[in-house]
Amino acid sequence: MLVNAVHIVEKFFTNVFVNQFDWWIVLGFIAQLMFTGRFLVQWIASEKQGRSVIPIAFWLFSIVGGLLLFVYALHRVDPVFIVGQAFGVFVYGRNLYLVMKEREQLRGRGSKSKSKRAAARKAFAKS
Secondary structure (H helix, E strand, O other), X not given: OHHHHHHHHHHHHHHHHHHOOOHHHHHXXXXXXXXXXXXXXXHHHHHHHOOOOOOHHHHHHHHHHHHHHHHHHHHHOXXXXXXXXXXXXXXXXXXXXXXXXXXXXXXXXXXXXXXXXXXXXXXXXXO
């Protein structure tokens, strides 16, 4: 009985990882590594700052990994996977847009306050 079970499991894994192996499987693994890598990036950034943060690299890894997984899901014709990845990529893109927009606004505020300080210095120097 145990020998038969081992043979069934061995046959299953041989079929999944050897017989079905092609470039789509390679793409799927690369996509999954990119998608999983986002958590590593987030963890490292959080440890460095001593608090939970989500760096831009997290969103970039999410988008690239999500897009690759979406292509892989299209190839596999898996409607659950397709819908899930398509929605995820939309959310990751939107979050990246919001982060970039906020950074741009902060840059604008920073340059305004610098120019105000410079004008105040000039006024003070003239007096």
